[in-house]
Amino acid sequence: xxxxxxxxxxxxxxxxxxxxxxxxxxxxxxxxxxxxxxxxxxxxxxxxxxxxxxxxxxxxxxxxxxxxxxxxxxxxxxxxxxxxxxxxxxxxxxxxxxxxxxxxxxxxxxxxxxxxxxxxxxxxxxxxxxxxxxxxxxxxxxxxxxxxxxxxxxxxxxxxxxxxxxxxxxxxxxxxxxxxxxxxxxxxxxxxxxxxxxxxxxxxxxxxxxxxxxxxxxxxx
Amino acid sequence: xxxxxxxxxxxxxxxxxxxxxxxxxxxxxxxxxxxxxxxxxxxxxxxxxxxxxxxxxxxxxxxxxxxxxxxxxxxxxxxxxxxxxxxxxxxxxxxxxxxxxxxxxxxxxxxxxxxxxxxxxxxxxxxxxxxxxxxxxxxxxxxxxxxxxxxxxxxxxxxxxxxxxxxxxxxxxxxxxxxxxxxxxxxxxxxxxxxxxxxxxxxxxxxxxxxxxxxxxxxxxxxxxxxxxxxxxxxxxxxxxxxxxxxxxxxxxxxxxxxxxxxxxxxxxxx
Amino acid sequence: xxxxxxxxxxxxxxxxxxxxxxxxxxxxxxxxxxxxxxxxxxxxxxxxxxxxxxxxxxxxxxxxxxxxxxxxxxxxxxxxxxxxxxxxxxxxxxxxxxxxxxxxxxxxxxxxxxxxxxxxxxxxxxxxxxxxxxxxxxxxxxxxxxxxxxxxxxxxxxxxxxxxxxxxxxxxxxxxxxxxxxxxxxxxxxxxxxxxxxxxxxxxxxxxxxxxxxxxxxxxx
Numbered sequence: 001x002x003x004x005x006x007x008x009x010x011x012x013x014x015x016x017x018x019x020x021x022x023x024x025x026x027x028x029x030x031x032x033x034x035x036x037x038x039x040x041x042x043x044x045x046x047x048x049x050x051x052x053x054x055x056x057x058x059x060x061x062x063x064x065x066x067x068x069x070x071x072x073x074x075x076x077x078x079x080x081x082x083x084x085x086x087x088x089x090x091x092x093x094x095x096x097x098x099x100x101x102x103x104x105x106x107x108x109x110x111x112x113x114x115x116x117x118x119x120x121x122x123x124x125x126x127x128x129x130x131x132x133x134x135x136x137x138x139x140x141x142x143x144x145x146x147x148x149x150x151x152x153x154x155x156x157x158x159x160x161x162x163x164x165x166x167x168x169x170x171x172x173x174x175x176x177x178x179x180x181x182x183x184x185x186x187x188x189x190x191x192x193x194x195x196x197x198x199x200x201x202x203x204x205x206x207x208x209x210x211x212x213x214x215x216x217x218x219x220x221x
Numbered sequence: 222x223x224x225x226x227x228x229x230x231x232x233x234x235x236x237x238x239x240x241x242x243x244x245x246x247x248x249x250x251x252x253x254x255x256x257x258x259x260x261x262x263x264x265x266x267x268x269x270x271x272x273x274x275x276x277x278x279x280x281x282x283x284x285x286x287x288x289x290x291x292x293x294x295x296x297x298x299x300x301x302x303x304x305x306x307x308x309x310x311x312x313x314x315x316x317x318x319x320x321x322x323x324x325x326x327x328x329x330x331x332x333x334x335x336x337x338x339x340x341x342x343x344x345x346x347x348x349x350x351x352x353x354x355x356x357x358x359x360x361x362x363x364x365x366x367x368x369x370x371x372x373x374x375x376x377x378x379x380x381x382x383x384x385x386x387x388x389x390x391x392x393x394x395x396x397x398x399x400x401x402x403x404x405x406x407x408x409x410x411x412x413x414x415x416x417x418x419x420x421x422x423x424x425x426x427x428x429x430x431x432x433x434x435x436x437x438x439x440x441x442x443x444x445x446x447x448x449x450x451x452x453x454x455x456x457x458x459x460x461x462x463x464x465x466x467x468x469x470x471x472x473x474x475x476x477x478x479x480x481x482x483x484x485x486x487x488x489x490x491x492x
Numbered sequence: 493x494x495x496x497x498x499x500x501x502x503x504x505x506x507x508x509x510x511x512x513x514x515x516x517x518x519x520x521x522x523x524x525x526x527x528x529x530x531x532x533x534x535x536x537x538x539x540x541x542x543x544x545x546x547x548x549x550x551x552x553x554x555x556x557x558x559x560x561x562x563x564x565x566x567x568x569x570x571x572x573x574x575x576x577x578x579x580x581x582x583x584x585x586x587x588x589x590x591x592x593x594x595x596x597x598x599x600x601x602x603x604x605x606x607x608x609x610x611x612x613x614x615x616x617x618x619x620x621x622x623x624x625x626x627x628x629x630x631x632x633x634x635x636x637x638x639x640x641x642x643x644x645x646x647x648x649x650x651x652x653x654x655x656x657x658x659x660x661x662x663x664x665x666x667x668x669x670x671x672x673x674x675x676x677x678x679x680x681x682x683x684x685x686x687x688x689x690x691x692x693x694x695x696x697x698x699x700x701x702x703x704x705x706x707x708x709x710x711x712x713x
Contacts, residue, residue, distance in 0.1 A: 327616075328616060331616075335613035353618045
């Protein structure tokens with residue numbers, strides 16, 4: 001069997017897996033972004049209860065392993081009568097996990113907006129919400145984008161774990177093909193290359209151009 | 222640019238200079254830093270390079286330390302080529318191994334001292350002798366202590382650089398360079414990063430070297446008074462060329478070139 | 493579903509034993525990654541371009557593809573070429589390579605933040621390139637890398653559950669086995685989560701202390 005005929009026989013399976021991986025990626029990215037923003041802002045709150053809740057969220061999801069969180073959601077939640085689709089459980093776990101890392105990025109970026117900017121907005125009598133939305137967050141976004149780009153790659157890689165709760169993503173298809181064909185180099189190798197292309201030629205360039213756009217909007221490019 | 226075959230493999234004759242820059246050219250892309258530089262330094266001579274910033278004066282020192290590669294010409298040290306090596310009867314650009322051997326007769330002190338922050342003053346001075354010259358730790362320690370005494374830093378020998386003032390660090394850096402027993406010492410704006418009140422402690426050490434030791438020295442400095450006091454010769458650089466060179470008495474009293482006159486009066490006005 | 497304390501007491505010793513395996517896996521994987529990462533970092537600084545480009549691309553590849561897939565690849569591909577690797581060996585190779593890529597970036601950052609003057613001073617006292625790295629550059633670069641290196645030690649620790657996919661008898665695998673035998677997942681998976689949380693928080697604090705200590709010790713205040 002040649003690699004070409006391997007691809008023509010099983011290429012469809014890889015494509016199916018890729019689509020599921022892409023969907024997992026987008027759903028968990030959306031969830032992680034929202035969680036990062038919400039908890040990142042909460043980490044900056046002066047209210048001890050609000051801040052405490054965010055610290056617990058961040059430390060819990062950063063401190064325990066993603067695979068543990070995934071299995072816990074998948075095996076333990078049903079015992080409490082909550083049964084979720086594997087697909088849903090998958091991106092929920094990935095989103096919750098990466099969101100915790102993202103929250104710290106958001107917090108750090110907002111903190112590193114120069115003090116003078118806060119004071120200038122204050123001097124213009126802006127409300128705290130408006131100050132955050134109009135002045136601080138746009139600048140924080142530019143600061144955090146490079147680190148956020150790395151986190152998005154981590155997120156993409158993390159989605160491969162959902163295969164272990166039988167979500168039929170790229171990783172899952174590769175595993176299945178391996179156990180039916182025993183062509184390990186080709187199955188796992190192909191999957192690795194697809195992840196690589198996805199990360200290096202799709203995700204990274206997108207993040208880079210986003211950095212450029214944001215930098216230009218800040219008037220520095 | 223002339224062919225390398227027109228350069229001698231070795232300098233011979235009754236008066237071989239310690240350092241010779243022969244038609245040396247240095248460029249960064251299209252920008253010409255030094256154009257066709259010819260400069261001889263006799264053994265035991267103290268030469269000071271002055272000139273406005275961007276005139277290429279620091280580059281002269283860095284090329285001699287082999288920190289910069291040159292784009293044309295040849296530099297000779299003690300009669301032997303430094304930047305090139307003889308191969309089948311002609312000079313070819315030196316490889317890393319040859320460069321390392323050739324530059325062993327040159328020592329350098331930097332504007333920002335560049336002491337190794339994780340080592341004490343003594344360890345800084347022992348590093349080269351032990352690692353490069355292969356001295357035993359005992360011999361290296363003796364040599365380092367002797368030199369640290371000479372620069373007046375023996376009491377601080379066990380301090381890390383972070384605990385020393387700029388003037389003290391520079392004196393340790395001079396001891397570190399001397400510990401390698403170089404034939405040629407290079408001083409690259411060694412007082413420029415110092416507070417005015419400690420400049421004297423460094424210039425005194427250099428002054429001492431000039432009077433007591435027969436070292437060949439090449440110095441870049443902005444301190445005209447110091448340059449006048451200790452130099453045998455002053456070279457005024459302008460736009461990548463030697464605009465004028467003479468004894469300090471002559472150059473400071475009767476500068477011939479208009480640019481030298483302008484530079485010297487501007488410096489005087491700033492003092 | 494209620495929490496069964498008696499069951500907890502029964503399985504705890506077995507899980508704690510498995511924790512030792514987890515720690516050992518993290519330690520071994522880290523040791524490989526720490527050494528190999530340095531090789532990757534220095535290889536990228538050689539003047540030999542084909543080598544730097546190859547290593548650069550290898551590092552990118554390792555960093556942007558999922559570790560769990562790399563673990564499968566290393567474990568299953570060997571036998572196709574007549575090399576059978578035990579789960580432990582395959583797992584250590586995969587984790588070592590994956591994190592070598594990350595650590596090489598940490599080292600690179602550390603090496604690049606050593607001032608240029610240090611290299612020039614080494615030339616001026618005529619040290620060889622090897623001596624320059626060993627005696628002058630790395631002793632300064634490594635303390636600057638301690639924070640990053642420590643974070644990846646914790647990351648490796650949190651990624652060891654992935655080794656369970658090829659049957660390495662670490663904590664996650666033990667918990668899954670217990671869960672399968674007793675049809676109870678609540679206690680084993682929750683204990684795993686707690687163990688991870690406790691060790692992560694503890695190590696994060698120790699690493700911060702260690703970083704401060706090493707800087708003091710080397711006289712770099």
